[in-house]
Amino acid sequence: MQMSLVQTNLNKRISNALSMHGISFTEFQVMLNLSIAEKQTMRRIELAESVGLTASGVTRLLAPMEKIKLIEKEKNARDARVSLVKLSKAGRKILKDSLITFEQASNSFMQNLKENETQQLLKLIHKL
Amino acid sequence: MQMSLVQTNLNKRISNALSMHGISFTEFQVMLNLSIAEKQTMRRIELAESVGLTASGVTRLLAPMEKIKLIEKEKNARDARVSLVKLSKAGRKILKDSLITFEQASNSFMQNLKENETQQLLKLIHKL
DNA sequence: TATATTTACTTGACAGCTCAATCAAATTAA
DNA sequence: TTAATTTGATTGAGCTGTCAAGTAAATATA
Numbered sequence: 001m002q003m004s005l006v007q008t009n010l011n012k013r014i015s016n017a018l019s020m021h022g023i024s025f026t027e028f029q030v031m032l033n034l035s036i037a038e039k040q041t042m043r044r045i046e047l048a049e050s051v052g053l054t055a056s057g058v059t060r061l062l063a064p065m066e067k068i069k070l071i072e073k074e075k076n077a078r079d080a081r082v083s084l085v086k087l088s089k090a091g092r093k094i095l096k097d098s099l100i101t102f103e104q105a106s107n108s109f110m111q112n113l114k115e116n117e118t119q120q121l122l123k124l125i126h127k128l
Numbered sequence: 129m130q131m132s133l134v135q136t137n138l139n140k141r142i143s144n145a146l147s148m149h150g151i152s153f154t155e156f157q158v159m160l161n162l163s164i165a166e167k168q169t170m171r172r173i174e175l176a177e178s179v180g181l182t183a184s185g186v187t188r189l190l191a192p193m194e195k196i197k198l199i200e201k202e203k204n205a206r207d208a209r210v211s212l213v214k215l216s217k218a219g220r221k222i223l224k225d226s227l228i229t230f231e232q233a234s235n236s237f238m239q240n241l242k243e244n245e246t247q248q249l250l251k252l253i254h255k256l
Numbered sequence: 257t258a259t260a261t262t263t264a265c266t267t268g269a270c271a272g273c274t275c276a277a278t279c280a281a282a283t284t285a286a
Numbered sequence: 287t288t289a290a291t292t293t294g295a296t297t298g299a300g301c302t303g304t305c306a307a308g309t310a311a312a313t314a315t316a
Contacts, residue, residue, distance in 0.1 A: 001157070001234075006256050007135040008180040026272085029129070045294060052136040057273055059296055081281050081294045106129075112255045121252045127240050128134050154302085173264065185303055187266055209264045209311050261314070271304075276297105283292070 010109055017105040021098045023070075026051060026061060028102065031070065031095040034087045041074060041084045070094065138237055145233040149226045151198075154179060154189060156230065159198065159223040162215045169202060169214045198222065 015025045023031070029051045034042055042050075048058045062085060065071050070091040074084040087095065110118050143153045151159070157179045162170055170178075176186045190213060193199045198219040202212040215223065238246050 002250070002253055003135060003138065004153075004157070005180050006253055007131065009256075010131065024272090025132075029132070032129075043294075052133050054274060055295060056275080056297080060272075079282070079294085083295065109256065113252065117252060117255070120248065122130070124241065124245060124249045124252070125130055125134055127245070128137075128237065152302085171264075181302095182304065183265060184267080184305075188303075207264085207312070211265070257316100259314100259316080261312100263310100263312075265309085265311105267306100267308075269305090269307105272302090274301080275299090277299105278297075279295090281293085281295105283290100285290075286288085 013109060014102065014105045017101050018098055021094055021101065023094065023098060026053070027065060027070070028095075028098055030058075030061065030065070030085075031087060031091055031098070034071070034085060035092065035095055041086045043076075043082050043084060047085060065091075141237055142230065142233045145229050146226055149222055149229065151222065151226060154181070155193060155198070156223075156226055158186075158189065158193070158213075159215060159219055159226070162199070162213060163220065163223055169212045171204075171210050171212060175213060193219075 011025060014028075018025055018028050030047060033047060033050045034040060037046075044058045044062070045055055047053075047062075048055050051058075053061065062071060066073060069088050072086045072088050074086050076082040076084050113121065139153060142156075146153055146156050158175060161175060161178045162168060165174075172186045172190070173183055175181075175190075176183050179186075181189065190199060194201060197216050200214045200216050202214050204210040204212050241249065
């Protein structure tokens with residue numbers, strides 16, 4: 001209940017901050033997940049799982065990202081059904097910049113919490 | 129980051145549970161807020177604030193709710209611009225049933241937390 | 257008192273997602 | 287090997303919300 005409102009607020013603040021890099025929060029999450037993936041590459045289904053979208057949502061999200069060359073497609077030699085996704089060089093650059101903005105926005109959001117409270121909150125959320 | 133995923137999950141579970149009463153999570157929140165409001169009545173703007181929507185979103189949300197008579201409109205004698213919203217009798221009944229479902233869904237979501245952890249989480253969220 | 261500004265709400269256009277249906281490739285079962 | 291099933295991804299239709307512009311009533315300013 002309260003959680004929803006807090007979350008709505010957090011999303012807005014982060015989206016707003018990230019917009020200066022021309023990307024949405026979801027796009028940011030996709031890029032971040034790609035960057036920490038083994039081999040820097042992911043299937044669309046894994047991506048969906050990791051950002052909380054459906055496969056369909058991922059398709060729709062990725063299309064424009066590919067058009068402006070934030071990401072690249074790659075074939076999977078073993079399985080012709082899968083369409084691998086990879087960060088482009090430009091994508092990595094934008095992600096790097098966005099990460100700083102993201103940190104700032106997150107910190108400002110958490111500013112009312114002391115360091116150990118923040119840790120505690122994260123721990124509790126993890127348990128859910 | 130993790131918080132977004134947790135929230136997405138929570139929303140889905142609650143929405144899913146509430147769907148058995150024919151209402152969405154947002155509609156539930158509106159009804160709940162109306163029920164605890166002084167005089168059982170609220171302006172659309174207050175409602176928007178309380179559920180984290182824009183005034184526009186509230187207009188669109190309330191239209192069908194009024195059509196199926198979950199809520200009722202009421203004029204404000206002092207100010208002809210405002211459109212007061214009120215729970216109908218049917219609305220109160222549905223809210224009452226929905227509250228039980230909501231509690232169950234919330235509890236099942238929090239099941240991995242001990243009682244004092246739940247309290248702690250709520251407290252931390254409030255601070256944000 | 258007439259005009260400008262603000263406030264409460266609504267509306268058109270559109271973003272961002274889901275679901276259900278679909279297709280093609282891979283896997284399993286006969 | 288052929289047929290049935292499962293899996294990864296895309297597409298059309300539709301839902302839920304936003305933003306920007308608009309309307310009408312209330313309030314402030316000249």
